[in-house]
Amino acid sequence: MKSFMGKKVDYSTEIIAGLTTFLTMSYIIFVNPDILSNTGMDKTALIIITCIVSGIITIITGLLTNSPFAMAPGMGLNAFFTFSLVIGQKIRWETALGMVFLSGLVFFILTLTGFRQEIVKAIPKDLVIAITVGIGIFISFIGLQHLGLIVKDPQTYVKVGEFTPTVIIGLIGFFFIILLDIKKIKGSLLFGIFFITLLSIIFGYNELPENLFSFNIDVSKIFFKIDILGALKIGLIAPIFSLMFVDLFDSIGTIVGLSEKAGLKNEQGDISQISKLLGIDAIATMIGALFGTSTTTTYIESAAGISSGGKSGLTSITTGVLFILAIFFVPIIAIVPSYATAPALIMVGYAMIKNIGKINFKNIETGLPSFIILIMISLSFSISTGIALGFILYTIIKIIKFEFKEISITLWVINLLSIAFFIF
Numbered sequence: 001m002k003s004f005m006g007k008k009v010d011y012s013t014e015i016i017a018g019l020t021t022f023l024t025m026s027y028i029i030f031v032n033p034d035i036l037s038n039t040g041m042d043k044t045a046l047i048i049i050t051c052i053v054s055g056i057i058t059i060i061t062g063l064l065t066n067s068p069f070a071m072a073p074g075m076g077l078n079a080f081f082t083f084s085l086v087i088g089q090k091i092r093w094e095t096a097l098g099m100v101f102l103s104g105l106v107f108f109i110l111t112l113t114g115f116r117q118e119i120v121k122a123i124p125k126d127l128v129i130a131i132t133v134g135i136g137i138f139i140s141f142i143g144l145q146h147l148g149l150i151v152k153d154p155q156t157y158v159k160v161g162e163f164t165p166t167v168i169i170g171l172i173g174f175f176f177i178i179l180l181d182i183k184k185i186k187g188s189l190l191f192g193i194f195f196i197t198l199l200s201i202i203f204g205y206n207e208l209p210e211n212l213f214s215f216n217i218d219v220s221k222i223f224f225k226i227d228i229l230g231a232l233k234i235g236l237i238a239p240i241f242s243l244m245f246v247d248l249f250d251s252i253g254t255i256v257g258l259s260e261k262a263g264l265k266n267e268q269g270d271i272s273q274i275s276k277l278l279g280i281d282a283i284a285t286m287i288g289a290l291f292g293t294s295t296t297t298t299y300i301e302s303a304a305g306i307s308s309g310g311k312s313g314l315t316s317i318t319t320g321v322l323f324i325l326a327i328f329f330v331p332i333i334a335i336v337p338s339y340a341t342a343p344a345l346i347m348v349g350y351a352m353i354k355n356i357g358k359i360n361f362k363n364i365e366t367g368l369p370s371f372i373i374l375i376m377i378s379l380s381f382s383i384s385t386g387i388a389l390g391f392i393l394y395t396i397i398k399i400i401k402f403e404f405k406e407i408s409i410t411l412w413v414i415n416l417l418s419i420a421f422f423i424f
Helices: 011-025 028-039 043-065 077-088 093-113 115-122 125-147 165-182 188-202 234-262 274-291 302-307 313-334 338-352 354-358 364-379 383-400 409-423
Strands: 002-004 007-009 071-073 150-153 157-160 296-298
Touching: 002 011, 007 011, 011 188, 011 302, 011 313, 028 043, 028 071, 028 077, 028 093, 028 313, 028 338, 043 071, 043 274, 043 296, 043 313, 071 274, 077 093, 077 125, 077 234, 077 383, 093 115, 093 234, 093 274, 115 409, 125 150, 125 165, 125 234, 125 338, 125 354, 125 364, 125 383, 165 188, 165 338, 188 338, 234 274, 234 296, 234 302, 234 383, 234 409, 274 296, 302 313, 338 354, 364 383, 383 409
Parallel strands: none
Antiparallel strands: 002 007, 071 296, 150 157
């Protein structure tokens, strides 16, 4: 056993753990650009930026907190950025990046002041779970669309698409991922994406790039194209709040869960590094927005590396270095089609809905608002709409029951912002 920043660790175990985390979450290299490119952002530049931001922030996390946690652009948050802000509300992607930056700035201020704890206390646990589950359903829906299994219909809005060759290839890859997952093989999503892409090449639906490697790192099309001033509009307050809010609860839930798994709590049961981790998370969001990507957050896939024995920041540093090295494989990554990443989206959605059983639907006070959040996030194609309606309904039920004392000032503020979202 050797020492790393004061912790006695086995270096080989930590490096293997870092590789495991990378394999488990590296699907983000494919999926994040695939989602964000729907806004008109350059996909090749997005691939490079995803690798750079994930690598740098994860390395910083390891160095500053000595924790085996990895960070990258968050799933769900990138969907919110693309489909709710840019496509849904017709906001320029440059302005949307400015909104991401401002949400990170607000989150950072809340972290410094400790106000985030008041927000956590104000929101019922069931509604927090419902947000995660609703985003999971939303992500799966997007995956089914990218696969071609769900298509538009003028009468019923959506229907099952035709089983074209690419849909069949995608489904074969989906079952391949399931097989790997059953066998508990690390990196099943990544291997599934590779498998589908390989099948698409074999059957002539895709072509290999001329060069397998590239040292031409050009991110000029999106790097520092952020429009912060354009995001400073009263009508954008609610969606900025939604970005911050979702990241806040996603980060807290993930960090608490991972810390429990990694044994990072002290004798009092507190996580000594949680404020620092949340601070890094907020700063990562601002840095990511400046570089040209949606909200960056702590990844639950870090649990894979922790399960493999990762205990220190060396695990995170290893993961971060691998993300940086992935930059030079952009030509290979760029040929991955949407239907290859679709099964990964479906599986990520599945992973996000696993806590649905923890919602107490028998209690109408939290059960009904949770239900509204679940269905409205996916059916309205808007994460912020689902969240806002859920919180407003929760407060209305409290008012009907004359339980005004249970509505905190923080919750009133959240409701005012939610109402402002619909007005503006």
